[in-house]
Amino acid sequence: MTTEAASYFSRELLHWYLANKRDLPWRMNRDPYRVWVSEIMLQQTRVDTVIPYYERFMEKFPSAAALANAPEPDVLKCWEGLGYYSRARNLQAGAREVLTRHGGIVPDDKEAVSALRGVGPYTTGAIMSIAFNRPEPAVDGNVMRVLSRYFCLEEDIAKPATRVNIEKLAASLIPEGSAGDFNQALMELGALVCTPKSPGCLTCPVMMHCEGRMAGKEHVLPIKTKAKPPRRETRIAALITGSAELAGKLLVRQRPESGLLAQMWELPHVLAPEALAAAAPAKRRGRGKPAAAVGEASSAAGFAAADDGVMETAAGLELAFPAEPAANHADGGVLNVQAAGAASTDRRSAMADFLSRALSAEEGLLVRPDSWWGETDHVFSHIVWDMQVYRAEFGFWQSEAAGTAVGSGGTGEYPAAASEALAAYGEGPAPANYRWIGPEEMRTLAFPNVFVRILQDYWRDLD
DNA sequence: GATCCGTGGCA
DNA sequence: TTGCCAAGGAT
Structure with a gap:
């Protein structure tokens, strides 16, 4: 992959995103607390499912301090039906840490954000790039799928090591000064166009140089081994x-x-x-x-x-x-x-x-x-x-x-x-x-x- | 690295 | 109907 081709990809994708991004409640502003809450809720959960929960949650707990001071059962009740309930308890633990250690303000600091309960590599990158526009990669399932197809990568995305490798690639693609928009653009493309089952190559803004499509592998990529049955x-x-x-x-x-x-x-x-x-x-x-x-x-x-x-x-x-x-x-x-x-x-x-x-x-x-x-x-x-x-x-x-x-x-x-x-x-x-x-x-x-x-x-x- | 953590939508 | 899987993290 030449730097020129990578530059094309990033430029076209960013352009497409700015014209096509969805109007979502957590895109109202870049308040890092709002970004944080949205990213936790969106873990393994669809946008349409999250929206009503997010609205209710932000109304009830509009700041890290409000969340930190709330009774834990109230927080859990607000999360009822959303699943993965440890997310709610970790989020509140994180809010309490933000209140006591950072004065109630989510810090513009990668290490400090990464140290918050429930915040892993993806969420760290998402908060740092979306809220603070720091050039950190935010590699989730969408990004692994999009990049696997575009660069025709055949590494098994079910393996943790693959995410680490794709993070390096994703980091190299971030356009100067546009980390937040670019990371969201990758995920938005994965959610709206480069979908898991039937990728919409005909409407894809980067279709022309997609190596996966050119190899005729857009339907078999990404490679992902099956999980064992429950x-x-x-x-x-x-x-x-x-x-x-x-x-x-x-x-x-x-x-x-x-x-x-x-x-x-x-x-x-x-x-x-x-x-x-x-x-x-x-x-x-x-x-x-x-x-x-x-x-x-x-x-x-x-x-x-x-x-x-x-x-x-x-x-x-x-x-x-x-x-x-x-x-x-x-x-x-x-x-x-x-x-x-x-x-x-x-x-x-x-x-x-x-x-x-x-x-x-x-x-x-x-x-x-x-x-x-x-x-x-x-x-x-x-x-x-x-x-x-x-x-x-x-x-x-x-x-x-x-x-x-x-x-x-x-x-x-x-x-x-x-x-x-x-x-x-x-x-x-x-x-x-x-x-x-x-x-x-x-x-x-x-x-x-x-x-x-x-x-x-x-x-x-x-x- | 493998397993444990929810839920709902959809082809 | 069944299987897949969605803006993952902790252990």
């Missing part, structure tokens, strides 16, 4: 209803501080063992009509009939919940379902059975499932949840004191002699991460989409 997990969730002062409310819990869907709220649910996983995946979100009662076949699996009375005594517990507790699987966390599987040929009864056993063992939560409610798939990048939802009646919380008395040791372990342990448990307080909510609480707590839909359906059906 694993499938069957999850059994519970719509747990209360009585008396809890009537009309549902029991929800908050997830741990890190990991999948960190700090989001959800219905209590457990991972189903392989023996209970669906033979066929739930093709679509669905509600069975009518909701099937699981009581009938469940007596064999240890379920009490619906009118067996309140589960308050040890005797009631024996009736309402399986006498045989789940065993602790060797590699941790997966309940053994052999007993339940053998006891019932009805998959839903076995699932309901397993649900009550697992909630008891994992959470100290005693409930009585009464019917299957519905099912839905929830797709992550690397996991697919086949969510089987059951209605259940709240029983009580097992007290921790009784648990330690029978030698239930560390976290996540099941009582060594759980049959006796269950009988020994008394009623205890609810764990801190659980809460009873009505429909109005949906406005303040952040739920992953799958639970938003289930809860909305549930409360709509009550009307």
